[in-house]
Amino acid sequence: MGAFNDSVYEVVRQIPAGRVASYGQVARMVGRPRNARFVGYALHVNPEPGVIPCHRVVFKDGSLAPAFAFGGIDEQRRLLEAEGVVFLSDGRVDMKRSCWEA
Secondary structure, three states: OHHHHHHHHHHHHHOOOOOEEEHHHHHHHOOOOOOHHHHHHHHHOOOOEOOEOHHHEEOOOOOOOOOOOOOOHHHHHHHHHHOOOOEOOOOOEOHHHHEOOO
16 A cells, blocks of 8 residues: 555645645545555555655545544644634634635
């Protein structure tokens, strides 16, 4: 999975601050549209937290990863809010306003 992980990291590095992408969106961008779960696995072992902005990847409905590997769900939300990502009242990212259009 080394080449796959590297492809995932390359795409995730491109997500601008203040925007998010879904796991499925990243999977499609690396040419593996049915491998959203593997995107999650790759991000869970992110070799460069803080450089590869894995906090900018969320579920397609805007939900945050309950097992965010680098500080938990509260840290993921804090990082996204600090970048200006908009949240709905139910705690999900407002995908209409914050989704990255690559």
